[in-house]
Amino acid sequence: MKTLRCAFSITLAVAALMLGGCAVTRTVDSAVHSYSTLAALPSPPTYRLERLPSQQAQAASFAPIEAMAQQSLARVGLQRDDAHAKLVLQVGAQASYATPAYWPYYGDPFYPRWGLGLGYGGHGGRWGWGMGGSWMMDRPPTLYRREASLVLRDAATQQIVYETSAVHEDVWTTDPAIFGILFDAALTGFPQPPAGPRQVRTTLAPPAP
Numbered sequence: 001m002k003t004l005r006c007a008f009s010i011t012l013a014v015a016a017l018m019l020g021g022c023a024v025t026r027t028v029d030s031a032v033h034s035y036s037t038l039a040a041l042p043s044p045p046t047y048r049l050e051r052l053p054s055q056q057a058q059a060a061s062f063a064p065i066e067a068m069a070q071q072s073l074a075r076v077g078l079q080r081d082d083a084h085a086k087l088v089l090q091v092g093a094q095a096s097y098a099t100p101a102y103w104p105y106y107g108d109p110f111y112p113r114w115g116l117g118l119g120y121g122g123h124g125g126r127w128g129w130g131m132g133g134s135w136m137m138d139r140p141p142t143l144y145r146r147e148a149s150l151v152l153r154d155a156a157t158q159q160i161v162y163e164t165s166a167v168h169e170d171v172w173t174t175d176p177a178i179f180g181i182l183f184d185a186a187l188t189g190f191p192q193p194p195a196g197p198r199q200v201r202t203t204l205a206p207p208a209p
Contacts (some may be wrong), residue, residue, distance in 0.1 A: 028178070028202045030185035034164040038191035042161075045078050047152065048085035055091075065093045065179055069150065072183035076190040085155050092149035092165075093179050097142050141171045148182035162191065166200065 049070075055062045069091045070080055078087070149165035166186035168178060185200040 026204045028168055028170075028181050028185075028204065030166040030168050030182055030200045030202070031197065032164065032166045032185055032188065032193075032200045033197050034162075034186065034189065034193035036162045036164075036191055036193055037159075038161050041077050041191055042086045044081070044084065044086055046081035046085050047073070047078055047087035047089045048082040048155070049080060050088050050090050052090070062093075064176055066091055068176070068180035069148070069183050072180065072187055073150075075184065076187050087161070088153040088155050088158070090151040090153075092147075092151075094145075094147045096145045098145070143169055143171055145169045146178050146182060148179050148186055150183065150186055164190075164193070 049066065051059070051062075069089075073080075073089070080089075145167065146169075147165060147167045150162070151160060152162040153160050164186040166182040168182060181202050181204075185202060188200050
């Protein structure tokens with residue numbers, strides 16, 4: 001019973017943090033893979049956006065992802081200019097989830113499971129927050145996987161000059177804002193990123209009160 005009271009107190013503390021604006025610093029670790037043949041920022045530093053057929057069919061839903069990718073590209077000096085493009089851009093974003101094969105608290109009936117998320121969907125196309133909790137005795141929490149990718153080709157030769165991706169996995173989900181963080185992580189070091197896979201850590205400051 002003492003263990004139950006302790007676990008319940010921890011649950012209330014976590015819930016209070018979330019309801020109080022999550023005034024804690026959070027870090028997002030991204031697994032980044034980049035490949036580049038660029039020696040410097042292209043001149044002019046412009047690109048046009050090329051959408052895949054599936055992205056064209058879901059243009060309204062994919063537009064927020066494209067906007068975040070373009071904001072990240074602007075931060076490294078690239079601007080969209082469809083009429084005078086030096087590069088051709090393809091944007092990718094994937095979301096999936098799974099149950100971890102190992103969870104340290106698996107089988108502990110007193111460990112609380114809480115979730116907080118922002119999602120897009122439904123026939124009305126609305127964003128919405130949700131939070132839930134339960135005493136889940138039969139399985140670990142859901143592991144969310146988010147991947148963002150960018151491919152840049154030379155507009156004249158169609159040769160790929162830059163390819164990069166960033167992946168983040170966590171038991172917390174913050175769609176779709178997490179994709180903006182992943183695009184920033186994927187572009188670290190542009191136009192000459194470190195060779196090979198690497199970890200990029202992004203520290204998020206707590207929201208202003």
